[in-house]
Amino acid sequence: MRNKLPISLRLGLAVLAAAALSAQAQPGSYRVDLPPDAPLALVSADWGASRATARGGAMLLELHSTLQLRNSGARRIRGVSLLVTAQDSTPGGRASLTLPSLDIDSGESFPVRLDLRLMRPLQTAPGAMVDVQLDGILFDDLGFYGPNRMNARRALLAWELEARRDRKALLAALERGGGEALRSELLGAMARMASQPRLEVQAARAGRATALEPEREVALAALSLPASPVELLSGSIRIAGDEARAPHLLLRNVGSKPVRSVEVSWLVRDNHGREYAAGALPADVDLAPGQTRPAARDGALRFSLPGGAPASVAAMSGFISSVEFADGGLWLPTRQALQNPRLLGVLPLSGEEERLVELYRRKGLDAVVQQLQKLR
Amino acid sequence: MTRRQLHPDAPTLALLAGGELPFWRRWSAAWHVRLCSQCQTELRQFRALRAALPAEALDESAAADALPGVAWSVFEAEMRANIRLGLAAGALAGEPESVPQPAPAAAVPFWRWATVCGALVFVLGAGWWLGTPRHTPTPVVQSVLTLPVEGDDSGTAQAPGFELLVPASDTARTEADFNGGTRARLIDGETGRVTLQQVYAQ
Numbered sequence: 392m393r394n395k396l397p398i399s400l401r402l403g404l405a406v407l408a409a410a411a412l413s414a415q416a417q418p419g420s421y422r423v424d425l426p427p428d429a430p431l432a433l434v435s436a437d438w439g440a441s442r443a444t445a446r447g448g449a450m451l452l453e454l455h456s457t458l459q460l461r462n463s464g465a466r467r468i469r470g471v472s473l474l475v476t477a478q479d480s481t482p483g484g485r486a487s488l489t490l491p492s493l494d495i496d497s498g499e500s501f502p503v504r505l506d507l508r509l510m511r512p513l514q515t516a517p518g519a520m521v522d523v524q525l526d527g528i529l530f531d532d533l534g535f536y537g538p539n540r541m542n543a544r545r546a547l548l549a550w551e552l553e554a555r556r557d558r559k560a561l562l563a564a565l566e567r568g569g570g571e572a573l574r575s576e577l578l579g580a581m582a583r584m585a586s587q588p589r590l591e592v593q594a595a596r597a598g599r600a601t602a603l604e605p606e607r608e609v610a611l612a613a614l615s616l617p618a619s620p621v622e623l624l625s626g627s628i629r630i631a632g633d634e635a636r637a638p639h640l641l642l643r644n645v646g647s648k649p650v651r652s653v654e655v656s657w658l659v660r661d662n663h664g665r666e667y668a669a670g671a672l673p674a675d676v677d678l679a680p681g682q683t684r685p686a687a688r689d690g691a692l693r694f695s696l697p698g699g700a701p702a703s704v705a706a707m708s709g710f711i712s713s714v715e716f717a718d719g720g721l722w723l724p725t726r727q728a729l730q731n732p733r734l735l736g737v738l739p740l741s742g743e744e745e746r747l748v749e750l751y752r753r754k755g756l757d758a759v760v761q762q763l764q765k766l767r
Numbered sequence: 768m769t770r771r772q773l774h775p776d777a778p779t780l781a782l783l784a785g786g787e788l789p790f791w792r793r794w795s796a797a798w799h800v801r802l803c804s805q806c807q808t809e810l811r812q813f814r815a816l817r818a819a820l821p822a823e824a825l826d827e828s829a830a831a832d833a834l835p836g837v838a839w840s841v842f843e844a845e846m847r848a849n850i851r852l853g854l855a856a857g858a859l860a861g862e863p864e865s866v867p868q869p870a871p872a873a874a875v876p877f878w879r880w881a882t883v884c885g886a887l888v889f890v891l892g893a894g895w896w897l898g899t900p901r902h903t904p905t906p907v908v909q910s911v912l913t914l915p916v917e918g919d920d921s922g923t924a925q926a927p928g929f930e931l932l933v934p935a936s937d938t939a940r941t942e943a944d945f946n947g948g949t950r951a952r953l954i955d956g957e958t959g960r961v962t963l964q965q966v967y968a969q
Contacts, residue, residue, distance in 0.1 A: 440897075489963040507964065546963065594949050746954050746961055753956045762959070 422519035423458060429525055430464025430536060431471065434500055443520060449510050452477050452521060456505040461498070464536075468495040469551055470529035472543030473503065476522045478511035485509070487526060487541045491550035492746060494531075494766060542673075545652065548721050549713050554743035554766075560726050561747065562763045570756055577751045577759065580744050587739065590659060590667035590702055593693045606631035611638070612708035614658075616728045619711045620646025621653050621678065626709065633701035635659070636691030640709070644678035649717040652676060653686075656712040658737055659694055662703045666737050669694060671712060710734075774806055775799055784813035 421441065423433050439455045454475070462468050470491040478484035486507050495501050511520065527537030529547035537543060565573040611626035626640040644650050652675045659669040674686045694702040714722040729738060740748065751759045775783070775796045782788045783796045800806045950965035 483966055486964060486966045489965070490961065491963065492959075492961045504962065507966070509966075541965075541967070550961075550963075742952055742954075742961060742963075745952075746959055749954050749956045750959045758959075 420520040421454075421456070421523070422521070423523045425525050429528070430462065430466070431468075431525060431528060432461045432463040434459035434461050441521075445513060446510075448513055450477075450513050450520075452509045452511065454505050454507045454509065454521060458503040458505065458523070459500055460503055461500040462495045463498075465497050466534065467497070467531040468493055468528055469531050470527075470547035471503070472526040472528075472537070472541070472547060474524045474526040474541055475505065475507060475509065476524070477509040477520060483508075483510040487543065489543065489546055489550075491529075491547055492554060492743065542652075544719070545673075545715050545721070549654075549723065550742055552721055552723055553741050556723065556726060557741050557743045558747075558763055558766060561759075562767060565760065565763060570760070573759065573763075574751075574756055577748055577756075580740055580748050581752070583736075584740055584745070584748065587737065588665055588667050589697050590669055591695045591697060591699075592670045593695070594690060609706060611640070612706065614708055614710035614731070614733065616710055616724045616731070618722075618728065619714070619724070620644065620648065620716075620722050621650055621711050621714050623655065623709055623711055624683065628707055630704050630707070633695060633703060634691055634693045635704055635707055637689055638672065638687065638709075640674070640686045641683065642674075642676060642678060642686055643683040644680050646714075646722075647680050648720070649680065650676065650678040650714055651717045652715045653678075653711055654713040655709045656738075657692075658708045658710075658734075659702070659704055660706045660708075662705050664705075667694075667702075668737050668739055669707075672709075677717075773799075774803065777809070780806060780809050781813050784810055784817055 420443070421436070421438050423436050425431055425433055435458070437457045439457065441452070441454045441456055443450050443452050445451075460471070470489065470493055472487055472489040475486045475488060476484065486509060488503070488505060488507070490503060493501065505523075509521070525537055526541050527535060527539050527543030527547060529535055529544070529551060533548065533551065535544045535547070561573060561576055564576045568575075606629050608627050608629050611623075611628055613623040613625065615622060622643045622645050624641040624643050626638060628638045629636050640655065642653060652673060654671050654673045656671045657669045658666050660666045670692065672688065674688070676684055676686050678684055694704060696702050712724065716722070729735070739745075747759050747762065750762060779788065779792065779796055780800075783793060783800070786793075788796060800810055948965055948967045950963060953962045953964065954960075955962075
């Protein structure tokens with residue numbers, strides 16, 4: 392080259408390079424804050440390509456990280472829940488990351504992958520942009536450690552009890568009929584999974600999404616599962632087109648123990664008569680034995696078919712899918728209760744069933760047998 | 768690259784001395800000459816040489832008048848005809864490989880712009896590489912804040928809320944609840960590890 396590049400071009404290149412680099416968030420922007428007495432220690436934190444970009448008056452944080460944690464306690468860990476906070480008061484500024492189905496021995500390390508997007512205001516107090524805190528740890532004896540700010544205990548315990556229930560059923564099949572019986576169970580679960588219709592569900596915080604469809608209030612059909620300590624007596628919900636909002640429920644504690652919270656699962660029927668599972672409503676309701684109380688929410692859900700077409704909602708029904716007692720105990724429906732023909736073709740597999748089916752699909756029957764025997 | 772290679776070449780300095788460079792090259796060369804004593808010396812020499820030449824030697828119309836006996840238009844027509852004849856003959860006979868091809872007149876500007884384009888591609892590529900996650904992500908769950916369009920009170924705008932966008936995958940399942948939050952269940956088929964992610968609206 393005989394001549395220099397023009398100065399303006401060189402300046403432009405420098406500006407472009409600076410812009411590319413500034414998108415990378417600084418390492419000090421992230422903090423992992425575990426209590427000193429926690430039976431969990433941070434080994435390393437790789438924030439990889441995490442980055443922060445301005446979007447109007449807010450900052451969009453894309454987190455891509457791998458944390459390496461170690462069980463520094465004496466008990467085996469079965470689940471961990473972390474709270475990831477960019478800003479407490481900003482919608483979308485807080486998330487939780489829960490890892491159930493773990494089996495981490497004392498002194499053992501394990502990775503936690505974090506791929507999240509969070510929002511926070513541009514102008515905030517100095518300090519870390521993202522805080523990762525411990526919300527809870529579940530041990531193999533079902534003991535719990537942690538502040539439980541986001542109900543990590545309920546989520547971890549529900550997963551663990553459901554997983555034990557489903558593993559026990561699969562193990563029974565294995566002991567009854569050997570590998571072929573277990574294979575048959577897994578193939579049946581795969582077939583159920585493949586045949587179930589899927590519905591995309593979006594949550595909207597407030598207000599009606601459309602003024603084109605007339606809104607109507609419809610009664611909720613309540614499904615009753617055997618041995619449920621809480622009954623869904625009645626309910627109503629407002630439906631307009633592909634949106635359902637403001638459910639009102641009437642709940643009754645028919646058991647003998649005080650109840651702290653319930654989770655109601657929803658089934659949606661469209662105009663063609665097809666039925667879909669459509670999420671759940673966890674509700675904190677203090678219910679003494681024999682007491683009846685209403686529970687209501689203002690939120691709204693929008694339903695769409697895979698591919699994005701709106702799904703017209705004709706009717707909705709609900710059933711009690713879990714109950715948390717005041718003493719910390721948890722009730723879940725039995726597998727027999729879930730054999731209800733109305734639910735069988737609609738309810739998705741449990742998380743543990745899906746995990747084992749995926750393991751079978753990828754690694755074969757031996758891997759599933761190994762898991763069942765290890766976690767029995 | 769040596770310091771010498773960055774100097775404007777002699778023709779450039781000569782054209783600069785006569786004020787015959789295009790604006791951009793003149794500005795660039797003048798900038799260099801301001802800072803380079805060696806080029807200042809060469810430029811002075813060109814200017815001195817130019818001042819020493821008689822004014823007629825620098826004037827094209829004066830050069831034509833200096834040879835009044837030559838029929839310039841006939842001469843030009845003959846030259847053009849010869850060039851066309853040569854091109855036609857070359858096309859019929861095929862271009863001999865040994866004939867050197869004339870270098871394109873814009874060779875230097877081409878390489879300059881090629882270098883600039885290469886540098887731009889490099890910078891943009893580096894920016895993309897730096898911004899890409901260096902691990903293979905598990906099914907990515909991302910919360911997307913849906914904000915109302917300002918000034919849109921038609922009633923058909925979507926209410927503010929969240930949605931989880933999960934790539935089509937058999938191992939991911941999303942759920943929403945009336946509290947405004949959205950959660951996803953992700954299962955890594957290789958490790959069998961499960962991750963439950965929930966983004967809170969409140």
